[in-house]
Amino acid sequence: MALGTGGVKAALPALGADQFDPKKAKQLSTYFNWFIFSLTIGSILGVTLVVWISTDKGWDWAFAVCAIALLLSIFFISLGNPFYRNNLPKGSPLLRFLRVFVASFRNRKLPIPENADELHEIYQDKEDDNLHHEILQRTDQFKFLDRAAVIRRTEDDDNDGSNSGSEWRVCTVTEVEETKILIRMLPIILTTIFMNTCLAQLQTFSVQQSVTMDRDFIGFEIPGPSVPAIPLLFMFILIPLYDRVFVPIARRVTGIPTGISHLQRIGIGLVLSAISMTVAGFVEKKRRNVAIQHDMVESQDALPISVFWLGYQYAIFGAADMFTLVGMLEFFYAESSAGMKVLSTAISWCSLAFGYYLSSVVVEIVNKETMNSRDFEVGSKSSINDETKNKAIISKKQGGNRAALFVYATEGLENMAFIAIAGYTLLLVQAHRSELRPPKCVDNINHQCVEATTGEASILYVGLYLVALGTGGIKAALPSLGADQFDERDPKESSQLSSFFNWFLFSLTIGAIFGVTVVVWISTNKGWDRGFAVCLVAVFFALLSLTFGKSLYRHNVPKGSPLLRFIRVFVASIKNRKLPIPENSDELYEIGEDKEAAILNNHQEFLQRTDQFKCLDRAAVIRTDGITGKWRVCTVTEVEETKILVRMLPIILSTVFMNTCLAQLQTFSVQQGTTMDTTINGFEVPAASIPVIPLLFMFILIPIYDKIFVPIARRITGIPTGIRHLQRIGVGLVLSAISMTVAGIVEKKRKNVAIEHGMVDSLAPLPISLLWLGFQYAIFGAADMFTLVGLLEFFYAESSAGMKSLSTAISWCSFAFGYYLSTVVVEIVNKVSGGWLANNNLNRDKLEYFYWLLAGLSVVNFGVYVLCASWYRYKKLEVPVVEKNDVLKEIKP
Incomplete structure (x- = not known):
């Protein structure tokens, strides 16, 4: 579903905008406003009607409604097919960007001419409107990229494009300017990511707030999952007002067809986002005060405060979303060249994706840095009203064989899997595109082969190293993650631990058998690109299975770097080399808390002193001069580690x-x-x-x-x-x-x-x-x-x-x-x-x-x-x- 929705959202804005003449900016701006309006209507139906169906009739009925809606949308888009303006793509824009960077690097020693007419360009189709060919003028930014369009004067260069490798040596000015446009756009999209992080937090915590509030509305109780309908309703009202009232007035004042420029519209949305977060803090303070005043901090009953208090923050953020989201789509479409409009509008949606991913990171960082604070702890308590008394719930059902079956997990493994996927993707693309690899050998026995260029070799080695890095990270973390699901202190689970390692190797063996048989056969008979595609799909499904078992895992949170502890032991033992080692182990330094409580409550481990490597024991000698510090004295456990x-x-x-x-x-x-x-x-x-x-x-x-x-x-x-x-x-x-x-x-x-x-x-x-x-x-x-x-x-x-x-x-x-x-x-x-x-x-x-x-x-x-x-x-x-x-x-x- 995510893949399909992502593809539709990426292509739909550009397809709709292509139906308008780019010179008619008024109609184009109106289109993007009503495009978001239609998305808003669909979202309202999703969080109200579909939520009600799934709650009262069952999830199967709800999924059926979604399937029917998609079928109807496919039917309607098919009906309009004869009327569409279809701008056929002329090659991959990503490949053009890569060629520009490769060519500029190859031509890095060539001088850049002052006259732009001396740079390479294709003008024969400039006046041909039927081909929708677009010529971009040279700009002064990122001049180093202009070298990609410098015409080489040596005899062995073929600049007319007849040589298959010439495209990687000289590009047109338009291709160079396309690349510059993308580079200029990146800071804009990066600055909007945090707004979507705020949106993710608002959607999450506002729902949590709502379940503690009075959700009664004219005798009807609003379901918790339907609370996000509030900002959607505000957008439903604001978008027509913006398009029919604000834009015409602003157009008369500014003379801009869209009322205000795209970047101004995005900026207004960012300001409103900050205001919304401020208001959200005030509303939460109000809600908590009501809980305290009515002595309902630990109560499960609804607080005597209406859920519509959340409407303030939602209304402001709805306006922010209307300004920024439409402004971004409009900006990326308008500023892109004809050959990269679909890619640019697709990239604009990446702001949402990265914002939502960043939201998880923000919560983790805030929790780690403020875990000891009483006033700013979020997301780590079972009740949103209680800041100090509630404790984390530990399920006895976690771990053991259930979790071991879903062993591909944790964030570290996810990252390594993504790296491996990136590597396989790079190898797949190179194997599929003939221009990214040298031609086949004429006579392999006599070594009559064309040597790979620096760029081709670089793609291959980067892909291989990414695969090696990802695979190495997975193999390093996987055994300990799986073994962590078994409690060594439990006799039953301890005996199962040995079997886990046996079956871990068994699963590696099955994968290896598949690799040297099926993948080898596909690579030999169907092509290397399909072989890499199989590997890519396999890693993707491994990553998918990772997420299924996440709720079942025992997560042992690391407490500092072990490598740093080893270095500290050696440093401390050298600093204390002149101190005598006491015979009694109790005279060495160890943490001063109750060991039994530490072991039982924190799963902390204490190691006893051994007789080997006595020189390291000096790191745990307590100094008589009172000098302390982690680099002066270590615990016995750290020394034994x-x-x-x-x-x-x-x-x-x-x-x-x-x-x-x-x-x-x-x-x-x-x-x-x-x-x-x-x-x-x-x-x-x-x-x-x-x-x-x-x-x-x-x-x-x-x-x-x-x-x-x-x-x-x-x-x-x-x-x-x-x-x-x-x-x-x-x-x-x-x-x-x-x-x-x-x-x-x-x-x-x-x-x-x-x-x-x-x-x-x-x-x-x-x-x-x-x-x-x-x-x-x-x-x-x-x-x-x-x-x-x-x-x-x-x-x-x-x-x-x-x-x-x-x-x-x-x-x-x-x-x-x-x-x-x-x-x-x-x-x-x-x-x-x-x-x-x-x-x-x-x-x-x-x-x-x-x-x-x-x-x-x-x-x-x-x-x-x-x-x-x-x-x-x-x-x-x-x-x-x-x-x-x-x-x-x-x-x-």
Whole structure:
């Protein structure tokens, strides 16, 4: 609905305005007034008739009315189709803007001529009214963009447009001026955003105010959702008065066809918006005084004050909306060139969207900054009359498995998803538009390809980096968000936590299988643009599912930056390096409040002092000179948080090499697969889909591990997760070494087949099935299942409450460093071995030796891991155990 409504609202004003001669400003201004008038009538019907139907008859009837209304509107717009003036678009205005910036950057060293006639322009259609061609004169603002229209004098430049790349080197003056118009418009629209933020707050809090007031009107009780009808009724009255009374009088005084200029009209609306907010404050003060005078602060009954007191603020804001909204539509349409009128009127609606988004931000900021204030706290109480006594409602139904099913959530994940969507959109556009990418290679084997230009490469890399940034942010936050839905202090939920990480990896596996099969097939057979489109839709639906579970989540609000706490510990320990460390832990600094109350009420965590890294304990030494401050003394818990991170680093470093092996396996196994028989039951497996083999094994193994292995191991060991996290990681490292050994044996087998059949230098597939790679892939799939989930679970379980998200994010760094290290390993091996992997022919390389080298290094790496794991000390945590004496007990892993 949002997409459809947004499209209609974006195109409708420009379509209607196109039916008028641009030279007849009077008729055009009247059109925009009555356009808003028609929207007002529709809104009045929505908040009265549709609200009544949904309340009394049911939501199905209300949605049916909306559907019928849309069908009728489509019918009416179709009836007028033969009478419309249709201005056909001549290319994308956004693409023209991008070309202007690219051309001006390319021509940045060229001088700008003083004479505008020396700049590039197309004049042949200037007098042709049938084509509605518009020529814009050069202006003095943003002169650096004029370089886009400078005619290049070198012989190798083709300025007549016959070269496909010339449009990205020289633009017309009109295209440059279109871009300047858009830049000049942006500050105007940005200054109207906050007015719409006020509108959003007025619509929200005025409804909340109304439910506490007397809504009786001539024996009829006004429903709460229908309160916004009040400003609409004022607009219903004011718009005809403005168009039929104010404009003719103002026109005689000013001589302007629209009565006042567009920018003046917008400015008046902004002033009225400020006045409306001031009046709203006075009305709220009046309402609250009535509640206090009648001792009804905590009462649920309606206050003896009429809801029509809200009419003052609504009337003024209705007038503000009438001035600003119509003024913006009129201004953007009138000031735009012929080729960008639809885009400009569409952009004007963005002020509403950004204003509503900003309203949520404003409430959050105000609440955070004024949470301790008694006079200015908004939106954080369950009753609007009570400022100090009401408490937030905590639902016991939140969290657990219900919330884990909707794990794609929180604002941080939304932002990362939007970044990923932006990246996929950029890649989609480049793949779809041939002018944004180099032409296809004439001879790919002999490298007869046209190199990508700087602009084309920039679009590609920006898109890829946006996708990487968005995906990285999601993967960093997602595991800890899902795990936060389980209470570690609850035995039942604590046992479910391990299963969550298993099924989290299972869901990643399903997505990866879909990517290397369906998306690869679409990209290969239908085009890269459609492949990126599928990815874009998938991320969009993930973002959509995010919003469904928001009300169910447990949100652990961060209390300061963990990185800043680590730095403070190191700084404080250096500053206190000459102070003696007391033997008694009670002499070190810790918060002075009741620990049990802090843990139970605030979910705060206290860590006990450990013996490792004693030098850091100086950060918690209380100074005798009385000097205090966060950078002078830290709590024991903060010191232990830092120790935990330091202890974790060797663990994650010892898993980096396993991901180096994974990178090599994914790279060289694909190369091996292209030389083998890729036909399975008559279907040829694409080379890019070969990584589906380990994914399929993981798809089978994860449920078996979670539903069979873990319950059996739990009975034997008594550990909720079956085996400890560090044991699970170790098993994965061992399987990784075995996988590399098997990979070497399989490669030896493959090369022997090539030698036996005399196909060492042949490009034809060898008579050996691709499924031979399944042995190494199956073992490494099991290794990945053990190590990856073990790492996530280990980092989450061992981290303090304030650093769980950071720790799970750090665990993904093992992947990044492993992949980077893989390139270094190949370079070193080639230099030391004399070229094991230097040939383009895999049949002449020594890939099996390389695999066995990785297997040997994996064994050494496992030995290092065993030492690190033996040295690691689990955190000591104090948690309250409810008993008869109600005391704190120490629970050690």
